[in-house]
Amino acid sequence: AKQNGRNTLIFFEHEMHDRITERFTLEQELRNALQNDELELYLQSQVDKEGTMIGAECLVRWMHPTKGLIPPDDFIPLAEETGQVVKIGEWVLSKACQTLSQLPFAASAFSLSVNISAQHFQQAGFIDFVKQVLAESGADPRHLILEITESLLIQQPQKVIADMQTLADLGIRFSIDDFGTGYSSLSYLKRMPLNELKIDKSFVNDIPDDANDSALIQTILAMAHHLGYTVVAEGVETQTQHNFLASLGCELYQGYLFHKPQPYQEWLNNIASLKPN
Numbered sequence: 001a002k003q004n005g006r007n008t009l010i011f012f013e014h015e016m017h018d019r020i021t022e023r024f025t026l027e028q029e030l031r032n033a034l035q036n037d038e039l040e041l042y043l044q045s046q047v048d049k050e051g052t053m054i055g056a057e058c059l060v061r062w063m064h065p066t067k068g069l070i071p072p073d074d075f076i077p078l079a080e081e082t083g084q085v086v087k088i089g090e091w092v093l094s095k096a097c098q099t100l101s102q103l104p105f106a107a108s109a110f111s112l113s114v115n116i117s118a119q120h121f122q123q124a125g126f127i128d129f130v131k132q133v134l135a136e137s138g139a140d141p142r143h144l145i146l147e148i149t150e151s152l153l154i155q156q157p158q159k160v161i162a163d164m165q166t167l168a169d170l171g172i173r174f175s176i177d178d179f180g181t182g183y184s185s186l187s188y189l190k191r192m193p194l195n196e197l198k199i200d201k202s203f204v205n206d207i208p209d210d211a212n213d214s215a216l217i218q219t220i221l222a223m224a225h226h227l228g229y230t231v232v233a234e235g236v237e238t239q240t241q242h243n244f245l246a247s248l249g250c251e252l253y254q255g256y257l258f259h260k261p262q263p264y265q266e267w268l269n270n271i272a273s274l275k276p277n
């Protein structure tokens with residue numbers, strides 16, 4: 001038994017060593033990725049009740065030279081730990097603003113949403129960076145939505161709210177992402193200049209069969225509407241889910257039932273073939 005325990009320990013040591021090495025390599029490779037232009041932008045269109053495209057969310061992917069396409073869940077958490085998420089966020093934001101200024105019907109009500117990590121938002125100079133990108137691209141700030149999460153309010157909520165207000169005064173809108181998965185402080189939410197609330201896919205998955213999730217969604221929608229927010233349901237994959245959400249007055253939808261995330265150029269070609277709405 002003693003020998004066994006020893007072997008287990010050695011096994012764990014190897015395993016840990018492997019993980020640390022892998023992490024270190026990935027971190028190094030991510031640094032190169034930014035330099036070598038290996039990040040790719042995907043866009044997932046969002047629709048209203050009638051199925052009309054009203055916007056899209058910007059989603060980053062990493063085209064690794066040997067490992068292929070790496071989804072954000074496999075590198076954003078590391079990028080947050082190492083601070084590289086700031087550079088990644090800047091890249092996505094620039095690309096989004098350039099795209100906005102090039103859209104064939106920029107005057108219509110079409111918006112692009114960008115995920116902003118808490119670390120990026122709290123970076124000194126974030127507001128100046130946003131202003132600069134808007135000025136350089138000529139994008140209309142009223143067509144830009146920044147998606148933030150509840151974790152942004154853990155530190156210095158007063159300052160965060162003041163900074164959000166500065167950006168909101170430019171016309172930028174704010175959306176609270178993955179609503180319900182973090183620790184919600186409704187009293188802070190109420191004080192933020194929010195326009196939109198996104199219901200996380202995990203709540204949408206099992207509706208209407210799951211009574212708890214159904215009740216939760218009903219409550220979120222009622223509360224959001226009471227506070228004057230538009231609601232986006234994420235991860236809508238079935239007509240049944242859509243019908244249930246529509247019956248509760250959910251305004252916007254993002255999910256495979258309507259559109260999957262598409263590579264930048266493919267998405268742009270699709271948009272170009274649409275008529276202004």
Ligand code: C2E
Pocket residue numbers: 044058059060071072073076085088089092115116117177178201234235236237254255256257261
């Ligand atoms: P998120 O912000 O909640 O993004 C929605 C995710 O749900 C996307 O995954 C999207 O592809 C997926 N999704 C949408 N509809 C459906 C559906 O009907 N079925 C299924 N199975 N999935 C659906 P993705 O692109 O893998 O992104 C994962 C997460 O990575 C995002 O979650 C976001 O937290 C993060 N992320 C992505 N891009 C960025 C970025 O540019 N910056 C930062 N900071 N985070 C990002």
Ligand code: CA
Pocket residue numbers: 057115147177
């Ligand atoms: Ca998001």
Ligand code: CA
Pocket residue numbers: 177178198200234
């Ligand atoms: Ca989300």
Ligand code: CA
Pocket residue numbers: 178200201
């Ligand atoms: Ca999510």
